[in-house]
Amino acid sequence: MTRRKRPTMIDVAEHAGVALRTVSRVVNNDPTVGTGFANRVQAAITALGYTPDERARHLRGGRSGLIGAAVRNLSAGHPVLGALDATACSHGLTVLATATADEEDREREVVLSMCGRHLDGIVLEPVGDNHQYLSREIDAGTPIVAFDRPAGGITVDTVISDNAAGIGAAFRHLRGHGHHRVAYIGDEERIFTGHERAAAFRACMAASGEPVAGLVHPGVVEPARIAAALDAALRGPDPATALITGNASTTLEVLRHLGSAAADLAIVGFDDFAVADLLRPAITVVAQDSDTIGRTAIDLLRHRMADHTRPVQTVTVGVELIVRGSGERPPTPEA
Amino acid sequence: MTRRKRPTMIDVAEHAGVALRTVSRVVNNDPTVGTGFANRVQAAITALGYTPDERARHLRGGRSGLIGAAVRNLSAGHPVLGALDATACSHGLTVLATATADEEDREREVVLSMCGRHLDGIVLEPVGDNHQYLSREIDAGTPIVAFDRPAGGITVDTVISDNAAGIGAAFRHLRGHGHHRVAYIGDEERIFTGHERAAAFRACMAASGEPVAGLVHPGVVEPARIAAALDAALRGPDPATALITGNASTTLEVLRHLGSAAADLAIVGFDDFAVADLLRPAITVVAQDSDTIGRTAIDLLRHRMADHTRPVQTVTVGVELIVRGSGERPPTPEA
Numbered sequence: 073m074t075r076r077k078r079p080t081m082i083d084v085a086e087h088a089g090v091a092l093r094t095v096s097r098v099v100n101n102d103p104t105v106g107t108g109f110a111n112r113v114q115a116a117i118t119a120l121g122y123t124p125d126e127r128a129r130h131l132r133g134g135r136s137g138l139i140g141a142a143v144r145n146l147s148a149g150h151p152v153l154g155a156l157d158a159t160a161c162s163h164g165l166t167v168l169a170t171a172t173a174d175e176e177d178r179e180r181e182v183v184l185s186m187c188g189r190h191l192d193g194i195v196l197e198p199v200g201d202n203h204q205y206l207s208r209e210i211d212a213g214t215p216i217v218a219f220d221r222p223a224g225g226i227t228v229d230t231v232i233s234d235n236a237a238g239i240g241a242a243f244r245h246l247r248g249h250g251h252h253r254v255a256y257i258g259d260e261e262r263i264f265t266g267h268e269r270a271a272a273f274r275a276c277m278a279a280s281g282e283p284v285a286g287l288v289h290p291g292v293v294e295p296a297r298i299a300a301a302l303d304a305a306l307r308g309p310d311p312a313t314a315l316i317t318g319n320a321s322t323t324l325e326v327l328r329h330l331g332s333a334a335a336d337l338a339i340v341g342f343d344d345f346a347v348a349d350l351l352r353p354a355i356t357v358v359a360q361d362s363d364t365i366g367r368t369a370i371d372l373l374r375h376r377m378a379d380h381t382r383p384v385q386t387v388t389v390g391v392e393l394i395v396r397g398s399g400e401r402p403p404t405p406e407a
Numbered sequence: 408m409t410r411r412k413r414p415t416m417i418d419v420a421e422h423a424g425v426a427l428r429t430v431s432r433v434v435n436n437d438p439t440v441g442t443g444f445a446n447r448v449q450a451a452i453t454a455l456g457y458t459p460d461e462r463a464r465h466l467r468g469g470r471s472g473l474i475g476a477a478v479r480n481l482s483a484g485h486p487v488l489g490a491l492d493a494t495a496c497s498h499g500l501t502v503l504a505t506a507t508a509d510e511e512d513r514e515r516e517v518v519l520s521m522c523g524r525h526l527d528g529i530v531l532e533p534v535g536d537n538h539q540y541l542s543r544e545i546d547a548g549t550p551i552v553a554f555d556r557p558a559g560g561i562t563v564d565t566v567i568s569d570n571a572a573g574i575g576a577a578f579r580h581l582r583g584h585g586h587h588r589v590a591y592i593g594d595e596e597r598i599f600t601g602h603e604r605a606a607a608f609r610a611c612m613a614a615s616g617e618p619v620a621g622l623v624h625p626g627v628v629e630p631a632r633i634a635a636a637l638d639a640a641l642r643g644p645d646p647a648t649a650l651i652t653g654n655a656s657t658t659l660e661v662l663r664h665l666g667s668a669a670a671d672l673a674i675v676g677f678d679d680f681a682v683a684d685l686l687r688p689a690i691t692v693v694a695q696d697s698d699t700i701g702r703t704a705i706d707l708l709r710h711r712m713a714d715h716t717r718p719v720q721t722v723t724v725g726v727e728l729i730v731r732g733s734g735e736r737p738p739t740p741e742a
Binding site for chain 1: 471472473475480481482483484485486488489490492496501502503504505506508513516517520521524543659662663680681682684685686687
């Protein structure tokens with residue numbers, strides 16, 4: 073197999089017997105090029121099958137139609153990423169997504185790499201709380217929108233869910249079903265949403281006058297950590313009778329660890345997930361509005377692309393409690 | 408907010424009082440540039456905070472470290488995409504993923520757009536059976552690897568699962584548990600995997616001497632179509648007592664539609680999914696080896712990047728039957 077080289081503007085210039093800048097002017101539809109030259113260049117372009125290098129056109133300041141999305145992961149389901157993609161597509165834009173694996177160094181590397189490609193804009197699910205490495209890109213006019221979590225140390229358009237309202241709704245729902253010992257197990261507090269939800273839970277406990285000791289368990293979402301948190305919450309003289317899980321992966325780990333013992337607890341999960349309705353009992357959740365989050369992020373990005381001087385906005389999107397069964401059980405005294 | 412323009416090579420040339428080509432030669436470490444000129448250019452670069460445009464460097468033939476992945480969707484979970492990303496990352500490469508939505512036109516658009524960005528290579532989960540639009544890119548040296556389904560009309564490295572072996576294992580498993588009326592509901596046959604699995608099922612039926620009438624139901628994965636297929640398979644004088652579902656989304660739609668009636672059937676799903684073990688009964692599946700598929704695709708791509716003349720390979724990755732409960736029920740005569 074012989075590797076056929078893609079014809080370049082230089083090849084066209086040689087074939088046509090004209091200067092490189094003449095080819096450039098023809099390719100850029102410069103009307104001041106003489107007809108004779110233009111015809112020779114066009115003939116050479118046809119003969120060689122030359123197509124302008126897309127990157128070269130971008131260098132002249134055009135739009136690529138590509139939007140970068142730096143998200144937590146590409147392996148598990150990501151409904152907001154799906155909504156970003158669908159909305160972008162409806163505006164003739166293509167989303168290129170990459171995973172940060174929730175690692176700050178990785179985020180910095182992949183996002184700056186995207187900036188180097190001069191995409192039309194970047195949608196970021198930020199890790200950590202310092203994104204000053206993007207200041208220069210923002211100043212240079214790269215539109216950036218943060219979603220799910222705010223970016224730190226920079227001022228960019230942001231879309232977040234109303235985490236406090238969601239935790240409040242879950243807490244009141246469980247209290248309404250008679251639970252006074254409610255525990256929380258969620259994501260690490262270095263993650264913005266993990267912090268917001270744990271903090272909202274502590275605030276609910278304080279407002280209700282209940283002691284929080286042994287009931288608030290943010291941390292890494294790993295089987296051993298979740299098992300330890302469940303152990304702390306459900307053992308002892310005054311165990312929890314109800315549980316709020318801080319995100320979908322925590323909910324699944326909790327269900328996996330508890331097995332049939334999950335039936336002894338009332339459970340409300342933050343985040344809906346694909347088969348929450350198929351589990352028995354089906355899982356009551358605080359659902360984020362992924363479609364609105366994705367659509368809003370793309371809309372903010374498009375507005376920023378059109379007018380980089382408009383005021384920076386943060387949009388908080390409402391959440392919804394979906395009652396399915398797991399969150400409506402009364403307390404079992406012997407739990 | 409004032410938009411600060413990124414300094415260009417032209418700005419550096421003006422600031423240094425040298426020709427643009429001199430700046431270009433300094434940036435490219437051309438040793439023939441006189442020391443006086445080089446120092447003036449370096450001083451201007453420092454003063455202006457100029458950094459070479461990454462795209463400009465790519466135009467000179469370097470590698471970007473970026474790999475494009477055109478996959479079916481970004482919204483539902485995609486374990487192979489996760490494995491592609493993890494393997495790429497371990498080799499210092501970044502995956503940029505985009506969704507084709509299983510639409511041929513969309514695939515062509517997003518993949519050619521990726522080719523225009525001169526990524527180091529492209530991993531493709533092909534839609535349809537004609538990918539000749541990529542011939543020119545392949546000839547020009549763009550490494551392309553297909554996974555899950557082969558690309559049509561072009562010869563590229565490919566990684567697929569052993570679909571026929573998986574369907575055969577599911578079929579024999581159900582026969583071993585006493586089922587003689589086994590139905591298949593799966594994806595559209597225009598999708599390669601949908602065709603392969605339906606064809607393998609028909610071959611199993613033919614080999615067993617069972618009539619296939621009313622038992623083979625490939626088609627779009629939509630609630631109404633799945634409901635109609637179930638109706639056809641489970642009604643009538645001689646209904647199916649067991650079911651093979653052709654992919655994870657079909658499995659979920661079947662479970663959703665059947666509700667508690669799913670307990671009357673033996674079910675084996677093709678493709679494992681995140682909570683198959685949490686459902687009651689847990690779902691017996693034919694699991695694809697996502698890690699091996701993703702790792703093999705990136706390995707093939709890296710080998711192709713290193714040597715575009717090596718023979719084209721198709722790697723078939725084995726599948727595994729995971730027994731969990733749903734596929735081990737005996738036939739119920741009154742089903």
